Amino acid sequence: MKAPRVGIIGIGQSVFTRRRDDASYPDLVREAVVLAMTQCGLDFDAIDGTVYSLSPDAMVGIGNAERLGVDAVGGRYKPFLRINTGGATGISSVAAAYYHVASGACDVVLTAGADKVGECGDSQTVLNKIWDPIYERPLPQGTITMLAMSGVRYQQKYGMTQEDMARVVVKNRYHASLNSNAHLRKEVTVEDVMASRHISWPIKLMDCCPQSSGGGAMVLASEAFIKANKLDAVWITGVGHCSETYYLGDRMGKGQLADHADAYALSKSIRRSYQMAGITNPQKEIDVAELYAPFSNTEFHSIEAAGLAEIGTAVPQLNEGRYTIGGDIPVNPSGGTLCTNAIAVTAMIRVAEVALQVWGKAGAHQVKGAQRGVASGNGGDHQFFGTMIVES
Amino acid sequence: MELLQRKEIWNITYTHALGETASWFFVQLRDNKKLYGRRDAKSGRVLVPPRAFSDQTLEPTTEWVEVGPGGQIETFTIVYEAFQNLPPPPYAFGFVMLDGADTAIGGFFRGLDLSDPEKAAEKLSVGTRVMTTFAEERIGDISDFWFELD
Amino acid sequence: MSLKRKTAVIGTAILAQPGDDPRSLEELLYDVVQDALRDADLTIEDIDGIVVGSNDQFDGRAISIMAASGSVGGVDRDILSTPSASEHALVMATLRIASGLYETHLIVSWSTTEASSLSEAQRLGADPYFHRRLPLDENAGTALQANVMASSVPGLNDLAAKLAANTRSNGARTRSSVSLKGGALGKLPYPLTDEMVTAPVTGAVAMVIASEDYVAENNLTGVAWINGMGWATETGYLGDRNLNEALALEVARDRAYGEAGLTSPLTQIDVAELTDVSPYQELMVSDVLGLSARADWETDVASGLFSADSNLPVNPSGGVLCFNPVFCTGLIRIAEAANQIRGCAGKHQVSGAKTALAHAASGFAMMYQCVLILGAEPTGEIA
Numbered sequence: 001m002k003a004p005r006v007g008i009i010g011i012g013q014s015v016f017t018r019r020r021d022d023a024s025y026p027d028l029v030r031e032a033v034v035l036a037m038t039q040c041g042l043d044f045d046a047i048d049g050t051v052y053s054l055s056p057d058a059m060v061g062i063g064n065a066e067r068l069g070v071d072a073v074g075g076r077y078k079p080f081l082r083i084n085t086g087g088a089t090g091i092s093s094v095a096a097a098y099y100h101v102a103s104g105a106c107d108v109v110l111t112a113g114a115d116k117v118g119e120c121g122d123s124q125t126v127l128n129k130i131w132d133p134i135y136e137r138p139l140p141q142g143t144i145t146m147l148a149m150s151g152v153r154y155q156q157k158y159g160m161t162q163e164d165m166a167r168v169v170v171k172n173r174y175h176a177s178l179n180s181n182a183h184l185r186k187e188v189t190v191e192d193v194m195a196s197r198h199i200s201w202p203i204k205l206m207d208c209c210p211q212s213s214g215g216g217a218m219v220l221a222s223e224a225f226i227k228a229n230k231l232d233a234v235w236i237t238g239v240g241h242c243s244e245t246y247y248l249g250d251r252m253g254k255g256q257l258a259d260h261a262d263a264y265a266l267s268k269s270i271r272r273s274y275q276m277a278g279i280t281n282p283q284k285e286i287d288v289a290e291l292y293a294p295f296s297n298t299e300f301h302s303i304e305a306a307g308l309a310e311i312g313t314a315v316p317q318l319n320e321g322r323y324t325i326g327g328d329i330p331v332n333p334s335g336g337t338l339c340t341n342a343i344a345v346t347a348m349i350r351v352a353e354v355a356l357q358v359w360g361k362a363g364a365h366q367v368k369g370a371q372r373g374v375a376s377g378n379g380g381d382h383q384f385f386g387t388m389i390v391e392s
Numbered sequence: 393m394e395l396l397q398r399k400e401i402w403n404i405t406y407t408h409a410l411g412e413t414a415s416w417f418f419v420q421l422r423d424n425k426k427l428y429g430r431r432d433a434k435s436g437r438v439l440v441p442p443r444a445f446s447d448q449t450l451e452p453t454t455e456w457v458e459v460g461p462g463g464q465i466e467t468f469t470i471v472y473e474a475f476q477n478l479p480p481p482p483y484a485f486g487f488v489m490l491d492g493a494d495t496a497i498g499g500f501f502r503g504l505d506l507s508d509p510e511k512a513a514e515k516l517s518v519g520t521r522v523m524t525t526f527a528e529e530r531i532g533d534i535s536d537f538w539f540e541l542d
Numbered sequence: 543m544s545l546k547r548k549t550a551v552i553g554t555a556i557l558a559q560p561g562d563d564p565r566s567l568e569e570l571l572y573d574v575v576q577d578a579l580r581d582a583d584l585t586i587e588d589i590d591g592i593v594v595g596s597n598d599q600f601d602g603r604a605i606s607i608m609a610a611s612g613s614v615g616g617v618d619r620d621i622l623s624t625p626s627a628s629e630h631a632l633v634m635a636t637l638r639i640a641s642g643l644y645e646t647h648l649i650v651s652w653s654t655t656e657a658s659s660l661s662e663a664q665r666l667g668a669d670p671y672f673h674r675r676l677p678l679d680e681n682a683g684t685a686l687q688a689n690v691m692a693s694s695v696p697g698l699n700d701l702a703a704k705l706a707a708n709t710r711s712n713g714a715r716t717r718s719s720v721s722l723k724g725g726a727l728g729k730l731p732y733p734l735t736d737e738m739v740t741a742p743v744t745g746a747v748a749m750v751i752a753s754e755d756y757v758a759e760n761n762l763t764g765v766a767w768i769n770g771m772g773w774a775t776e777t778g779y780l781g782d783r784n785l786n787e788a789l790a791l792e793v794a795r796d797r798a799y800g801e802a803g804l805t806s807p808l809t810q811i812d813v814a815e816l817t818d819v820s821p822y823q824e825l826m827v828s829d830v831l832g833l834s835a836r837a838d839w840e841t842d843v844a845s846g847l848f849s850a851d852s853n854l855p856v857n858p859s860g861g862v863l864c865f866n867p868v869f870c871t872g873l874i875r876i877a878e879a880a881n882q883i884r885g886c887a888g889k890h891q892v893s894g895a896k897t898a899l900a901h902a903a904s905g906f907a908m909m910y911q912c913v914l915i916l917g918a919e920p921t922g923e924i925a
């Protein structure tokens with residue numbers, strides 16, 4: 001059976017910010033849903049399935065919070081389920097929606113969610129609880145420390161300075177300054193980043209993503225529905241997931257599948273997506289990439305995993321401007337996760353932003369002539385990776 | 393328009409079963425100041441910390457192998473920021489490949505000056521030899537040991 | 543809309559964990575997956591994708607798929623998680639196979655009792671805006687619905703007690719070697735009694751499913767075909783619902799029955815596994831699914847309609863009442879129904895079962911509803 005392509009007909013995202021005291025959690029979901037539904041011009045009656053995007057419940061402070069989002073997504077009396085793959089949840093939700101359509105079960109599927117990370121008090125406390133209680137919970141592990149450790153190994157293997165990391169921040173903040181939905185939009189210099197305080201060596205404050213609040217929504221539909229209703233759409237042509245071992249220490253040994261410096265499972269996941277989409281030479285065939293990288297150093301191995309640079313060569317190429325808007329293959333033209341991170345939907349926004357690019361609707365941060373892009377999401381302790389190809 | 397807020401605290405205690413493999417590891421640590429890994433018969437890898445099965449081969453592990461107390465740093469970080477419910481900074485921790493092991497175990501690095509990040513990072517660079525130090529009073533927990541530079 | 547191709551259940555495993563069992567959660571999951579793979583006569587290499595379902599708050603892990611992932615074979619593999627309900631993991635897996643992109647899938651769900659209070663964990667599911675101060679856990683939700691039902695059906699409380707006794711005697715036939723009664727329940731909200739609900743225990747369930755193409759290519763026999771699948775949700779706020787009806791179940795039922803070509807449940811179904819959150823819900827579900835109309839509950843229960851030796855045994859496994867690993871009870875109903883079709887339901891096998899009905903419900907007062915029709919032969923709509 002040939003892999004069917006599924007269309008994206010509607011996209012909605014909040015203007016992300018730290019706190020949204022004017023809106024409850026379901027209100028934020030609704031906000032994004034209304035935008036997506038308005039764009040495709042459909043009534044809720046046309047939606048015949050819903051996939052709810054929500055990662056740790058503790059971030060929003062409500063157990064099984066998707067239940068409170070049912071009405072926000074118009075899901076009453078409809079097929080409804082929730083996906084959670086940690087930070088990759090948003091892209092896994094779009095993938096789940098893709099399968100709802102590709103399976104023949106539904107014609108039109110809505111996927112949506114929101115997060116209020118800024119309300120949680122301390123996201124690292126929650127994220128400390130993702131580690132297993134047997135061996136690793138007693139360590140003060142969090143996502144920042146975990147990815148700092150990845151940076152240490154990347155540095156040792158391939159070379160990377162803190163100034164190189166700072167240049168990723170400069171690039172992404174410049175991109176975000178052009179994106180009216182992004183959270184951190186103020187441009188910065190390398191000096192600004194280097195002067196920001198150390199959080200977890202080598203990661204400094206400005207190397208980190210913010211704690212964002214806001215919602216995201218997408219409407220997917222079958223090719224038949226799109227044709228019959230003469231709708232405008234862009235197409236999901238590749239989907240893939242892969243995961244690594246949970247144990248960080250297993251990514252540092254002999255005979256390991258993956259090194260914690262790299263993003264092995266991400267590269268495998270992307271390769272599955274490329275294969276499905278018929279892409280054999282990403283550096284030539286990919287016009288734009290939205291790669292999930294919540295800390296500056298992780299953008300390097302993500303670029304390599306996407307095949308947009310040979311392993312260990314992303315640093316000099318980024319320094320040359322290859323991945324900046326105007327360069328060869330812009331990476332995170334929206335500003336990426338580094339500038340906006342509402343965890344439950346961040347990976348969905350990656351897909352949304354690629355879709356907007358190939359649709360020509362990316363406004364001031366449009367990559368000219370973009371026709372085909374790759375999106376990725378990471379979850380767990382750099383463990384679950386979802387990827388997707390979207391084209392016009 | 394007056395906007396109200398409500399504070400909620402999640403407070404549930406969990407009693408997690410460690411299983412026989414982890415329990416034996418922690419008992420050896422507590423009573424004998426020794427560290428062990430478990431060998432995956434299919435690949436031959438000695439997994440530290442030990443588990444009852446390998447998640448790569450999905451085969452049960454078969455024998456105990458004593459590892460350490462020396463080892464080398466595989467990665468580290470130094471934390472300078474305070475986070476709720478986590479220790480007061482600064483502190484350094486990371487992963488160590490104990491002698492005889494094929495995977496690395498997490499632990500704190502103690503006994504070094506962390507006030508200058510770059511100098512401290514140099515001291516902890518990947519490949520540096522360390523020695524496991526055991527606490528005087530041990531309870532059968534990862535906090536029973538830490539690493540110091542050799 | 544109909545699925546592009548059919549899927550069959552080719553292996554299952556259900557594990558209980560008695561109180562003195564030394565296994566850690568990961569070890570339990572490793573065992574249940576190995577059991578299911580053995581039952582399907584496959585290795586993990588034959589599995590294209592995995593979907594798991596578990597509850598972070600029950601487990602005490604902020605992303606409970608993480609540590610589980612390795613134990614269920616997730617390393618270097620494609621794995622998703624549906625924490626909304628265990629049955630949703632099966633739904634997601636079936637859709638993935640129907641899409642043509644996967645030939646096989648492993649589905650795993652589990653439920654632990656490591657939290658100091660599952661009730662407390664469940665209460666975190668109430669919204670913090672209006673309802674968190676109420677003692678609203680799943681038993682309370684069940685009780686609220688029971689009272690609404692009882693106000694329109696005289697004698698319902700006695701009937702519920704009788705039905706519970708029926709279910710227990712079903713269960714007594716099968717659960718012998720392992721002690722499955724959980725710890726003390728404490729005071730239950732009226733009208734629930736400890737004859738009607740059981741304390742939570744730790745358990746896990748794993749299933750292996752395959753596409754019709756895979757089944758044909760490998761000449762597999764004795765599989766349980768998923769001939770109809772429907773799922774839907776109620777709204778989240780209990781106060782927005784009429785608890786005397788189950789509209790989401792009607793939607794799920796219509797889709798499942800429609801796909802399977804089922805028009806006369808009482809005559810066409812040989813065995814049913816319903817999620818008996820309590821006997822009250824079991825009765826409501828029986829009504830909506832066309833097994834026992836509200837007006838006939840009294841006579842049907844009295845006549846032993848649902849007992850193990852009737853024409854339509856309901857919960858021959860003993861249901862949730864006899865084995866309550868809370869989060870995965872929905873998926874267990876599906877596994878039990880599949881086992882009936884495959885002829886491997888052990889001591890509670892209903893002889894000659896060719897068509898089975900599985901009903902899964904989760905959340906406060908059966909918020910999520912899911913209906914499956916399984917059969918020995920593939921039937922119904924195919925695209």
